[in-house]
Amino acid sequence: MRYSIFTIYLISRYKSILLWSISMALLAIMFTALYEPFAGAVEGMAEIAPAEMEAIWGGNLEYASTPAGWLGIELYGIFLPIVLAIIAVNSGSTAIGGEEDSGTLELLLASPISRSRIVVEKSLSIITQIGLVAISVWGGVALGSFLFSFKVIFYGS
């Protein structure tokens, strides 16, 4: 395997990314499983919800009670952005700061590479890490729809 700042950073974060991926995939499966028992409740909830709450699902009740709408609001609308932001902040703060802190940044700076390349490779690595968690969520939904009566389209429209 070829070593680069990109791959080394990815490898050094694999435990964290693996844990997040598994938990988020399980969460996705859980959401697909909960759709049937909860789908009815959405309608009831919509009637008593204040206008601000309604804004989350755009006031479109028909959409909110479909499988796609259920995921769009609950999983993709609330949980996924928060988790991805946590991972991004975490990974971003250790990307350069962690190496500076531990003293290993000097070894990178003593190499014939520009500082901007260090930043770019680290950034690409963070994006990949987030992407891997996002893909796991997709996998969780796919598995869930296979296990439970939950119909969503996985590609195209």
Next chain:
Amino acid sequence: MLLDTPLVINDFSKNYRGVAAVENLNLRVHREEIFGFLGPNGAGKTTTIRAILNFIIPSKGSISIFGKDSVEDSVDLKNHIGYLPGDISLYNAMNGNHFLRYMSSLGRKADWAYVKELSAKLEISLNRKIGDLSKGNKQKIGLIQAFMHKPNLLILDEPTSGLDPLMKRVFYEIVQEMKSLGKTIFISSHDLTEVQRLCDRAGFIRDGKLIATENLREISNLNLRRYTITFESPKKVTQFNKLKNVSDISVDGNELTVTISGSVRELINELSRYDPTDLFEHETSLEDLFMRYY
């Protein structure tokens, strides 16, 4: 690339929030020279080294390496520089081999046969996880990464810290070998004995100022050593204070401590009359030297 001018420091100053860490430093290191950069802790040694490697930008002045500017041509110059950080920290999760491959893939192309030779000389296994290694063994890995591409200029910050005496000797040999290949070596240290033993020339820095540069091959007055001698029975200072080449004499019960410069003949002759049981050589402290000469 002008190999004959490996390192020229022109009027370099570095201020941190108005406080000068290094002031108007001028220094020229020649090809095939082992240059010792001596100074007490906090004198500005590491600041200078960090500027040579362009980790920090000079507040004033410039540094030229092989005729190129250390800031402008920083990236290209690093192909020709080997750097050992002081207080080195490595990637603890990797083993030595992975670490060196990583460093090599970042551009300083390792000579793998040489890496193998170095690891054999330094008696270090590259298959063990770096995090499990002792401080001295981590230092050896650090040394290998500095030497692995046989750079024309080596910048070593406290290279022997953590190494045992035997390994220090191996390190001295490796440095001499590099010198004989036409490389230039710049070593920072606070150990005078080591610099005297290894270096051709030395610069003394204190409070951010270069006080002097000395040719160590020519002068002997720097040859200060401090000994503690233990006797069978208690002694008095007056018994020793007329000896030649001896200063800073102190006696504590049956222990005598002296600083000697030059020949030890008279001291040894005199001591043998008093039943010495032990002789211990102290590491010569820079402070002693500074107090005496600067």
